[in-house]
Amino acid sequence: MLQFSFWDILSNLLIATQWTIVLSLIAFVCGGVVGLILLFMRVSGVTPLEWFTKGYIEFFQGTPLLMQLFLFFFGIALFGVEVSPWMAATLALTFWTSAFLTEIWRGCVDSIPKGQWEASSSLALTYIEQMRYVILPQASRIAVAPTVGFSVQVVKGTALASIIGFVELTKAGTMLNNATFRPFLVYSLVALIYFCLCYPLSWGAKKLEGRLNVAR
């Protein structure tokens, strides 16, 4: 039987960690782009668009991420399209992230005084121009800290992709445990690596929060 040393376990976990990072980054960036589009719809004042985004947000916030992964992984396959675990995980995490980011950002936009909308309206700016030049520059200052804070949830959320067979950190841990029968060691290392990924993010979020509070 193949013997795994401590360093074998660690190096295999670290290789898989790359995929956790890649999946997190893609989910966060794509989720951010989709979230921004949804934000424009959510605060547009156009009723059908607002209803659509509200429903979207309710769905992705009100169901477990794991179910969403299953729906993308098995659901799309029903239409005869082959979905890789990689694709299903990317899609599910993107949509899930976008729902939460939209809701976080909507709160930041709502905190901008109504007078800013009225003043920019009366200067003949269109909705998109108001958002671009007046509202978002102010809202984004407030949004930085909770957005960075939420990225921690995205990193941890990627662990669920292991269940549909995507080999990232958690899946690698499971596989190594099956091969070595040293669950405590393996999962301790897995948890430690997640912590090393997440702690700087939540630390950064706290730092940013403090700095922005002092600024204004």
Next chain:
Amino acid sequence: MSLVSIRDVRKSFGELEVLKGVSLEVAKGDVVAIIGRSGSGKSTLLRCINGLETYQAGSILADGIEVGGLHANLRELRRHVGMVFQQFNLFPHLTVAENVMLAQTVVNKTPKKEARDTAAEVLAKVGLSEKMDAWPSQLSGGQQQRVAIARSLAMRPKVLLCDEITSALDPELVNEVLRVVEQLAKEGMTLILVTHEMRFARDVGTNLVFMHHGKVHETGAPKEVFAAPKTPELQQFVAGTGH
């Protein structure tokens, strides 16, 4: 021809009817002072003129553009109808000059340099040349309001709407703002002001409009109306304000 023509405008907030058929003609160069108790509908009327509020019946024509139309060209309208607010509403993330330049560059596509020249010119007009590169938060209320006026002027509006622009100011800062408005009036700017400054309404206004319960209750030349109010409501109102 009237620059702003308001005909039988009605507006309700749910059950509450705030404008009950208001008509008003404003000619070029007029300085219309709208007075009345709070809740009389004067601010709502002003906000209807540039489409910040919608109305249910009647019509408003501003510079030949129908404000309440289904596909009203609000952008075109607002390029010609400026508005100054009680709370100044300067953009806090932009400098004074950038506040004044924003609509020029974004809406009118004016080149930056030209927009900055215009900003310098209108800021000089309101006496704030030296504050071009200051941040709004570094200014007094009176200065902020003057920047807000300059921001509107930079778009070369044909009519300027002023919604209680001195009500949020400390008493000692009121005059510096009123002086700017008076100067604009002298230069022939068409102004529609909702105001609580009765002396100002009397001395600078060309038309006085007293609103009461969502209607134009009494109107006329300010000096005459103040000297001899015809309706008991206006008599009471004028007595109550100490004039």
